[in-house]
Amino acid sequence: MALHVLHYLHHGHAQWGVVANGAITPIPGEFRSTAEFIEANPIERLFLPRGLTIPESEVQWLSPVTANQQFICQGANYRQHMIESGMDPDVKKFNMIFTKATSCIVPADSPVVKPNGVQFLDYEIELGLVLKRDITSRESVTEENLHDYIAGAVIVNDYSARDIQIPQMQFYKGKSYRTFGPVGPYLCLLEKQDIPKLKELVLTLTVNGTVRQNDSTAGLVYGPVETLTELSAVHDLHAGDLLATGTPSGCALSIPSPEKQRAAAQLPEAEKWRLFLKMQEDRPQYLRAGDLVEAHIVSCDGAINLGVQRNVIVDEAA
Incomplete structure (x- = not known):
């Protein structure tokens, strides 16, 4: 049976507790990281x-993934999102992996700061998986x-500055501004029999009450x-680390068709990106100060x- 845990601040003291019906039962102990909490508290206890x-x-609320863990992400990992990103899902045969700075992690109800100089701020609801143990060698x-x-499992919103990420080819920078990684509110601990449900979770994101993203992890x-x-063969992973598994279709980002991309490839670099940014200007879906973004993930049963994550978009202070 899944068990919902909250990391929270109460009377100035950071604690962890089991959540049920709007009430928290505190879990004894001091845990400086998600890893320490997981290792000291098997779900059975x-x-x-x-x-x-x-x-x-x-x-x-505090983030259930602490900033001293790794924040690893998958990109273009839903078929329809590949298509809207200008990729052919029948041709792409690789798992796109990147990271976000852990300094962008904030609680699920935090304001998201739209940096000065960023014009195209986008949202990306994602299922986040929190690791149970270290992985320090190749494993099957x-x-x-x-x-x-x-x-x-947790909710992640991979907020992205598209005018930094795409024209500058800066995934890390464009996705790592402070506040660009709300996590939680809950860490849902899973038993063995719960794991199959990870394939039937429904992800829904709204902006000002209008549904923008809605899909199932079956995709x-x-x-x-x-x-x-794959990652076990690349670098070390640790208990408490976060893997964000990608976002469904419905983002604000608009990518030119393959035909237009081929035509743009013949243009000078500056002109190619001028046209790309002009295309984004025509997209009202990009986030502005005052917008309310809500994200929730639930199994069919x-x-x-x-x-539910609730983030209000605010402009960066001058």
Whole structure:
């Protein structure tokens, strides 16, 4: 059975607790990282929380993934998102991997700051997976042993400055501004029998109440089995690290068709990117100060409900 955990601030003290029906049962102990919390609290120990409860309305949310963990991301990992990004899903045969700065991680209800000089701020709802243990050598992850590697799931919103990411070819910079990585509110810890539900989660994102993204994780191209196997051969991963698995279609970003891209390739570099930015100016979907972005992820049976992220977009102070 899935178990929902909250990292929160109460009377100036950072704590972790089990959440049920709007009440938090604190978990004893001091944990300086997500890794420390996961390693000290196997899910089996948390099913019978004891002690006084705290109304969730009385606490301040913190991110369930702490900034001393790795933030690894997959790009263009839903078929329709590939198409809207100008890629042919039948031709692309690689798993796109990049990272975000952990300094962009903020609680799920934080304002998102639109930096001065950034014109095209985009949203990307994603399922985040939190690792259960270290991976320091090449391993073969399978559907049968996936539960040994994944502790739980969270909501991630991979906010992106498209005018930095695309023309400058700066994925890391364009996606790593402070506040560009809300995580949570809940870390949903999973048992072995819960893992198959990761393939049937529904992701929904709205802007000012209008649905922009709505899809199921059944549409993932490279799932956690393939991705963790591949990453295990590249670099070390650690308990508590975050893997954001990609976003569905519906982003504000507009990419020229392959035909237009081929034509643009013949143009001088400055002209090519001038036309790209002009195309983005015609997209009203890009975020502006005052917009409210809400993201939620839930399983079809409701057993996994990762809560709701609510972010108001604000301009950077001059």
